Amino acid sequence: MENVMNEYQKVPSELNVLHKHLPGTIEVNFDIHTLTVASSYGSGQVRYTSLQNGLQTYDFNLKLNEDLEIPVCSITSDSLQFIYCLDGHCYHQFETFEEVAKIEQFQTAVVHSDSGLSSSIIIKKDHKLVLNMICIDKKQYFDKFGAQDNQFSKKIQSLLVNIESKSKHFHLGNYNLKIAEQLKLLFGVEYSNEVSELLSQKGRYYLILAKHIEQFHAEIENNSNTSGLLKDELKAISQISEYIKENPEIQHSIKTLCLHSGLSPAKLQEGFKFMFERTVSDFVRNVRLEKAEKLIRTTDLTISEIVYSIGLTSRSYFCKIFKRKHLCSPKEYKLKKI
Template identity: 60%
Template sequence: MKNLAVSSKSIPVILHPLLNIWQSDDNDNQTNHNISLDHRIGDGKIKYTRLQYGLQVINFDILLSQDIEISIDPIAEDSLQFLYCLNGKCSHIFKNPEEVSFIDQFQTVVVRSHKESNSSIIIKKGLHVVFNLICVNVNEYFNEFKTKENHFGKKFQIFLQCISKKPKYIHLGSYNFKIAEQLKLIVNAEYNNEISKLLSLKGRYYLVLAKHIEQFYADIENNSNTSGLLKDELKRISKVSEFIKKHPEIQHSIQTLCAASGLSPAKLQEGFRFMFDRTVSDYVRNIRLEKAEKLIQTTDLTISEIVYSVGLTSRSYFCKIFKKKYRFSPKEYKSKTTNT
């Protein structure tokens, strides 16, 4: 079902395996591609971003009407893929001999392969899958860290040694909800211009990559989930955090959040500290400030109107905590944003 209207010469080599499901592309450069799925295959979008030489990202947000297999054989001789399922699930396969690994939602996965490894992702029909793939050319991206003698360089050397033992390597890691939070910010972000979009995307993707590597170390040191919470409990924490983001104006309390999640106050607090490095109240306050900053930038609401729209009642308190976070009073921030 190859779409012959798409020229393989106009797209990065890493995207060539997607030509069979490609409907259209609203970008004509080598740095960004927003791909619409062929409607005979399913619905959804695939977004490609080249962050720098040796570092590329593909995001899938698709719902399929038939099973598909997407080759992730790299364009480089030695490549790493960092895989993460934000929604749904999928599987990875090495062929010859066949080795299938199932990837669950929120699970971290590291794959090392080369051109002839026949490495693929399998996504099943009827399941809404939001999937992130970071592809790293080891020689191009990690080369500068290989010879560094500082603590950071040595950790990278250990990391590369662990994954270089076999020509084909897959590490099925633990569940990491901090990566999910970063990817959600990428998916839901709104940008004022292309420059701010590019800088924000790069920063968050680098952070996602760093968290993948941190999780790998935690796994091999058997220290992956120090919270003691179960996967289902961490999922409930994630749902609570999403509810707070959508409704910052509600007067959230430990009691109401516990009732909604079915978690005890101790587990709720423990989960927020583990996932966000904040208490529940700190998290709610930070979400309100972020929403307020966005309203200051994008609306003509007065400061008092913004205060009440994010669930606060004291303008003086709001001004105090806003200035502490953003280094300007709300009025100064609004003036600065307007004049920029």
């Protein structure tokens, strides 16, 4: 059940502080607190989710009427911040330092500073910004990995050694569409009930954090681009993948997708391999199967009608690839879901 939270003591202290910078109303839905910005100040929301002790995440989706500077230390202390810009851009600046770093669309950043040195996220007015920030209390969250002997814990310890040797640390990462795809799945996905939605969302945040750590470790160890693709090329891959998802019934080919995206066949395949770990044809096939599964589950269309609606002509071929993915025929799947 969703409730409007008017009493400050019921709201997490971190969100209360942010509320002072962003006037609006706060609502709660299970563990998720949402601050909706007052219309006089702009539009949009900030979603705050506590994943566990020492691990919180903020999702900013804003378009403001005036510039806003958010002191990071006021909403999270003694922490690492893993930042990802899904849309638009913002800036980061350490207190008393003139240098300002721009975080662009699809770009990652890792931030840390000693408790005596604050930093800020700067959001410019009249520009839409969609930003995710995962905040990790170093002592509460990372200490538990110290005694473990596996690759993930070793990467974490390497990360901490690199960061804590400096009073301030700002690492502007490469463009990463894998994180973008995970963040997109946090919004607009249909779930059977609110509990399953919450669990799915929390699990995805952990996956996003793992991708941040993996990329940061690779970049500080190898100082190399993790994708080999330029920002405009990655953006084109993102756009063409959305086009395929919105139009699964079209007979997509490498030639038509290259014309639509402006990419060469080699760049198109490279982008899909990097972003989705699939070839273009595998991606199209999977999109069609996902659309078919949804139609089987939510409509009264016949199997033949569904086959036609997703751009296939052979019912037997559809049944074959559907069974390979779901381990049962479309008809059996539909009976299970009734």
